[in-house]
Amino acid sequence: MSTEKRKALPSRAANRMTQIRSSGLRKLFDLEEKISKTSSQNILSFGLGNINIPVMQEIIEQLKTALDDPTSHRYTPNAGILELREVLASRYASAYGLDYSTDQIVVTSGCLEALIDTFIALIDPGDEVLVHDPTFGYYACQIKLCGGKVIPVPLNEKFELDAEAVKEAITSKTKALVLNFPCNPTGSVLSPNQTREIVETATDSGVIVISDEAYEGITYEGHKHTCAAEIDYENVIVISSFSKTYCMTGFRIGYVLANPDLIAPISLVHQYNTACANRPAQIAARIALQSPPSIRDGMMEELTQRRGETIKAFSSIDGIELNYKPLGAFYIYPNVKGTGMDGSEFSEFILKNCQIVVVPGMEFGTTTTNHIRVSYGFLNQTDIQEAGNRMLNCFNS
Numbered sequence: 430m431s432t433e434k435r436k437a438l439p440s441r442a443a444n445r446m447t448q449i450r451s452s453g454l455r456k457l458f459d460l461e462e463k464i465s466k467t468s469s470q471n472i473l474s475f476g477l478g479n480i481n482i483p484v485m486q487e488i489i490e491q492l493k494t495a496l497d498d499p500t501s502h503r504y505t506p507n508a509g510i511l512e513l514r515e516v517l518a519s520r521y522a523s524a525y526g527l528d529y530s531t532d533q534i535v536v537t538s539g540c541l542e543a544l545i546d547t548f549i550a551l552i553d554p555g556d557e558v559l560v561h562d563p564t565f566g567y568y569a570c571q572i573k574l575c576g577g578k579v580i581p582v583p584l585n586e587k588f589e590l591d592a593e594a595v596k597e598a599i600t601s602k603t604k605a606l607v608l609n610f611p612c613n614p615t616g617s618v619l620s621p622n623q624t625r626e627i628v629e630t631a632t633d634s635g636v637i638v639i640s641d642e643a644y645e646g647i648t649y650e651g652h653k654h655t656c657a658a659e660i661d662y663e664n665v666i667v668i669s670s671f672s673k674t675y676c677m678t679g680f681r682i683g684y685v686l687a688n689p690d691l692i693a694p695i696s697l698v699h700q701y702n703t704a705c706a707n708r709p710a711q712i713a714a715r716i717a718l719q720s721p722p723s724i725r726d727g728m729m730e731e732l733t734q735r736r737g738e739t740i741k742a743f744s745s746i747d748g749i750e751l752n753y754k755p756l757g758a759f760y761i762y763p764n765v766k767g768t769g770m771d772g773s774e775f776s777e778f779i780l781k782n783c784q785i786v787v788v789p790g791m792e793f794g795t796t797t798t799n800h801i802r803v804s805y806g807f808l809n810q811t812d813i814q815e816a817g818n819r820m821l822n823c824f825n826s
């Protein structure tokens with residue numbers, strides 16, 4: 430059959446797919462590819478939510494030995510290898526004083542699997558799910574795939590979530606609230622008190638809290654992360670992973686912790702979704718957690734330096750404003766309105782004129798389109814300084 434005839438056929442995708450769009454970043458990446466072919470300068474990308482710092486050597490050596498044992502080549506129990514769930518349980522006990530049994534933990538293929546398992550397990554068509562804005566774009570698509578309705582709740586000017594805003598957004602149809610602090614894209618964090626007020630507001634209205642704590646291990650200037658389950662162990666589902674904290678994005682290992690009522694349906698979805706997470710990656714995750722915390726020192730020192738350089742580079746440009754303190758993750762989220770451009774125009778402008786990639790705020794919701802997300806996960810300090818010089822030359826001339 431000719432391609433023309435094929436195109437004339439109605440879409441055979443499920444109706445739910447009409448609500449799902451591929452990321453708007455495509456246009457930017459296409460432009461990046463085009464420019465990289467013709468430009469004499471290399472492209473400096475603050476676009477990726479990935480880290481290029483190896484903390485892995487100790488982990489890899491032990492993993493290589495483990496792989497010689499054929500038992501490490503098999504499926505694992507659905508919930509994950511017991512040894513990993515045991516070390517996770519002791520970590521949550523020592524770090525947050527939370528008493529999870531190994532039956533309350535399901536190991537997944539990254540946070541992303543944990544998130545969609547949770548949404549499938551909890552959301553009925555028409556249920557409303559509160560998601561702060563700006564936020565990580567995957568939540569909205571995953572919620573829509575489950576038939577849920579996304580209700581954006583704006584963050585305040587410091588990119589924190591106010592309990593009052595949550596309260597205002599709750600209706601009789603609200604099923605869950607998704608929290609993500611430290612936050613992608615802003616790098617903002619919450620104080621223990623703010624977390625308390627938000628969780629209590631949700632719990633008082635019967636709204637389940639789904640807390641994506643993917644960046645819990647990356648905080649600065651002494652900020653101590655509060656796990657949302659410290660506030661309400663019964664009503665909070667905690668999701669996290671090894672991707673960011675241990676620079677293990679490609680290993681795809683995450684997990685969910687919840688009370689027995691909530692973990693049971695999530696565990697069932699996980700069983701029919703993937704059966705189990707990849708065994709060698711679970712072994713690597715166990716080794717990571719059992720290693721001395723100092724294996725992360727070099728990574729945190731490097732990220733701290735990069736954060737300083739990135740803030741300096743972008744704050745030196747007239748019209749770019751960073752009026753809050755990003756104390757977590759590896760992102761800053763400045764407002765570029767003072768340059769006379771919105772976030773999308775600015776992103777296109779510095780790609781064309783400075784060969785620098787940043788992500789426009791419109792990728793993270795509708796309330797902060799004058800902002801850009803700048804990730805320092807993948808550029809070393811020299812490249813960040815070089816980016817600063819390119820911008821200075823470009824904007825000051």
Ligand SMILES: Cc1ncc(COP(=O)(O)O)c(C=O)c1O
Nearest residue numbers: 478539540541565613643670672
């Ligand atoms: C907020 C947030 N949650 C989850 C993920 C994905 O995590 P994982 O690699 O564990 O699936 C990301 C990745 O960028 C993220 O920013």
